[in-house]
Amino acid sequence: xxxxxxxxxxxxxxxxxxxxxxxxxxxxxxxxxxxxxxxxxxxxxxxxxxxxxxxxxxxxxxxxxxxxxxxxxxxxxxxxxxxxxxxxxxxxxxxxxxxxxxxxxxxxxxxxxxxxxxxxxxxxxxxxxxxxxxxxxxxxxxxxxxxxxxxxxxxxxxxxxxxxxxxxxxxxxxxxxxxxxxxxxxxxxxxxxxxxxxxxxxxxxxxxxxxxxxxxxxxxxxxxxxxxxxxxxxxxxxxxxxxxxxxxxxxxxxxxxxxxxxxxxxxxxxxxxxxxxxxxxxxxxxxxxxxxxxxxxxx
Amino acid sequence: xxxxxxxxxxxxxxxxxxxxxxxxxxxxxxxxxxxxxxxxxxxxxxxxxxxxxxxxxxxxxxxxxxxxxxxxxxxxxxxxxxxxxxxxxxxxxxxxxxxxxxxxxxxxxxxxxxxxxxxxxxxxxxxxxxxxxxxxxxxxxxxxxxxxxxxxxxxxxxxxxxxxxxxxxxxxxxxxxxxxxxxxxxxxxxxxxxxxxxxxxxxxxxxxxxxxxxxxxxxxxxxxxxxxxxxxxxxxxxxxxxxxxxxxxxxxxxxxxxxxxxxxxxxxxxxxxxxxxxxxxxxxxxxxxxxxxxxxxxxxxxxxxxxxxxxxxxxxxxxxxxxxxxxxxxxxxxxxxxxxxxxxxxxxxxxxxxxxxxxxxxxxxxxxxxxxxxxxxxxxxxxxxxxxxxxxxxxxxx
Numbered sequence: 001x002x003x004x005x006x007x008x009x010x011x012x013x014x015x016x017x018x019x020x021x022x023x024x025x026x027x028x029x030x031x032x033x034x035x036x037x038x039x040x041x042x043x044x045x046x047x048x049x050x051x052x053x054x055x056x057x058x059x060x061x062x063x064x065x066x067x068x069x070x071x072x073x074x075x076x077x078x079x080x081x082x083x084x085x086x087x088x089x090x091x092x093x094x095x096x097x098x099x100x101x102x103x104x105x106x107x108x109x110x111x112x113x114x115x116x117x118x119x120x121x122x123x124x125x126x127x128x129x130x131x132x133x134x135x136x137x138x139x140x141x142x143x144x145x146x147x148x149x150x151x152x153x154x155x156x157x158x159x160x161x162x163x164x165x166x167x168x169x170x171x172x173x174x175x176x177x178x179x180x181x182x183x184x185x186x187x188x189x190x191x192x193x194x195x196x197x198x199x200x201x202x203x204x205x206x207x208x209x210x211x212x213x214x215x216x217x218x219x220x221x222x223x224x225x226x227x228x229x230x231x232x233x234x235x236x237x238x239x240x241x242x243x244x245x246x247x248x249x250x251x252x253x254x255x256x257x258x259x260x261x262x263x264x265x266x267x268x269x270x271x272x273x274x275x276x277x278x279x280x281x282x283x284x285x286x287x288x289x290x291x292x293x294x295x296x297x298x299x
Numbered sequence: 300x301x302x303x304x305x306x307x308x309x310x311x312x313x314x315x316x317x318x319x320x321x322x323x324x325x326x327x328x329x330x331x332x333x334x335x336x337x338x339x340x341x342x343x344x345x346x347x348x349x350x351x352x353x354x355x356x357x358x359x360x361x362x363x364x365x366x367x368x369x370x371x372x373x374x375x376x377x378x379x380x381x382x383x384x385x386x387x388x389x390x391x392x393x394x395x396x397x398x399x400x401x402x403x404x405x406x407x408x409x410x411x412x413x414x415x416x417x418x419x420x421x422x423x424x425x426x427x428x429x430x431x432x433x434x435x436x437x438x439x440x441x442x443x444x445x446x447x448x449x450x451x452x453x454x455x456x457x458x459x460x461x462x463x464x465x466x467x468x469x470x471x472x473x474x475x476x477x478x479x480x481x482x483x484x485x486x487x488x489x490x491x492x493x494x495x496x497x498x499x500x501x502x503x504x505x506x507x508x509x510x511x512x513x514x515x516x517x518x519x520x521x522x523x524x525x526x527x528x529x530x531x532x533x534x535x536x537x538x539x540x541x542x543x544x545x546x547x548x549x550x551x552x553x554x555x556x557x558x559x560x561x562x563x564x565x566x567x568x569x570x571x572x573x574x575x576x577x578x579x580x581x582x583x584x585x586x587x588x589x590x591x592x593x594x595x596x597x598x599x600x601x602x603x604x605x606x607x608x609x610x611x612x613x614x615x616x617x618x619x620x621x622x623x624x625x626x627x628x629x630x631x632x633x634x635x636x637x638x639x640x641x642x643x644x645x646x647x648x649x650x651x652x653x654x655x656x657x658x659x660x661x662x663x664x665x666x667x668x669x670x671x672x673x674x675x676x677x678x679x680x681x682x683x684x685x686x687x688x689x690x691x692x693x694x695x696x697x
């Protein structure tokens with residue numbers, strides 16, 4: 001029983017990080033029908049920006065809470081800008097071309113970001129300085145650290161913030177309108193290019209936050225880290241019904257739990273196989289995802 | 300051992316510059332003309348190593364080791380009155396380039412080869428030398444298959460991947476008194492091989508292997524993998540994969556409050572491990588071939604290397620120094636520079652090297668196997684225990 005609870009704790013932690021990334025996939029797909037393959041790499045860039053800030057500020061002996069906050073903000077700000085720049089440079093000119101062209105452009109951006117990061121930050125691993133306390137607590141035989149709880153809470157807060165933005169603000173309403181019907185949205189006077197740009201910014205900011213948080217929590221980052229987390233997050237986005245924001249949040253946590261249970265009860269080397277088998281099963285039996293009724297299929 | 304990581308263009312250029320100056324230095328000091336096989340000229344020893352590409356800096360370290368060995372031998376009057384001269388060729392850590400490098404060395408008239416870094420390149424090099432009957436003493440290639448082909452010409456001054464497992468098992472059962480042991484790997488050929496060898500040695504030593512499974516490398520979260528290991532209640536966990544994962548395992552095991560002893564294989568001997576795991580790395584142990592700085596017998600060498608090249612000697616140049624040294628002693632013992640006679644002399648040689656005393660078994664592998672246990676102290680690696688064959692005890696590294 002205690003092991004079961006521990007697997008739940010472990011799974012929810014990694015699931016929260018995945019969910020933040022899955023949101024970006026789902027939002028961007030919602031507005032321009034693009035699987036943004038560069039999304040995981042945006043996360044990686046955010047992680048490195050956070051790393052540079054942490055290393056620099058720790059060397060200046062700034063208080064830890066401030067270091068963490070500034071690193072998060074810097075990572076989020078940078079990836080937000082990066083997301084918008086990517087949209088302008090690589091996707092915007094291709095919005096009216098074939099789906100394939102923009103998909104290939106996304107792959108190109110992904111490779112460009114990885115290679116650039118390799119040249120700038122090196123091919124090896126970088127390790128965040130250990131700034132966070134490791135203290136924790138036990139309950140019912142499971143162990144969790146305060147940092148873990150904090151990270152989970154922060155992820156939920158960010159998701160809640162996004163949810164409020166999308167449902168309660170004018171810009172959020174515009175995003176949802178664009179996701180439902182681009183032509184109708186244009187006719188209603190919605191500034192489509194600006195809304196797309198905003199979507200990229202929000203998605204990338206969440207990826208950046210996830211990148212910095214993962215860096216601080218797991219310490220070890222490298223230029224290739226975006227690939228695997230990107231795959232899992234993409235799976236979560238599909239599982240939740242691509243384009244469906246609450247779906248991505250729930251499915252992100254679910255993917256984390258599936259990974260954790262498979263690590264624990266089957267074998268770590270099978271985890272990816274199991275997660276991607278889930279992806280295939282969803283695509284075959286329920287292509288709109290677990291909660292996929294909200295976004296109607298349009299071709 | 301496969302090395303993870305890469306070199307920047309800048310270090311490659313630096314290495315090339317260092318190499319050019321070093322090469323000029325050695326040819327000036329030896330004074331012999333290459334290709335001269337007459338009884339009066341220098342004795343040529345070939346060194347195939349990667350001097351370009353990702354592993355150029357490791358190859359350069361090895362070449363420096365060979366040049367220092369030749370310098371020391373020549374300072375003591377050379378071999379039977381003749382000087383040793385090192386000739387190097389770039390094998391780029393590739394099979395095809397390695398084959399060409401060996402051919403070039405053969406055409407330059409070498410009597411023996413000592414070097415190599417990547418097992419990938421060492422295979423075709425060994426083939427080429429084997430066809431010409433030229434002995435090849437390898438300093439860094441640990442793939443068991445290299446000597447398993449039973450070429451008379453194959454020797455190595457470094458241990459083999461499959462010797463490490465029994466040593467690890469012996470330390471776990473003999474020194475840590477572990478009865479319940481967990482073994483983990485990352486499904487790479489090297490790590491899986493080491494894990495298999497360790498598991499069977501542990502069982503022979505009477506320990507119970509309570510967990511034997513692989514993780515998926517490249518992820519960040521191994522907490523559930525560790526929780527599962529914790530469920531099997533081991534006293535010791537031996538991880539045979541690479542440092543990026545082992546660093547995370549150390550850190551996350553501490554976060555989870557797991558209490559078993561953690562130990563890693565020789566791919567974990569990297570400073571990144573300590574940076575990743577932070578305070579959780581403290582006390583972690585690894586099995587590894589001894590680094591030069593841990594060997595009292597290599598102290599003079601480390602200082603000489605430092606003053607000659609301005610860097611630390613790297614993990615393998617010590618073994619290259621011994622490879623050149625053992626070849627020189629074999630030539631002395633054979634009273635001949637005929638490759639076949641050098642090979643025969645190497646078979647029966649007993650050598651006191653800076654990496655320890657050793658001889659070669661019938662396959663050409665170094666005996667006794669040379670692995671020690673190191674541990675993390677503060678923010679660096681420190682030698683911990685070694686097996687003393689005389690007393691059959693684990694003792695402090697002298």
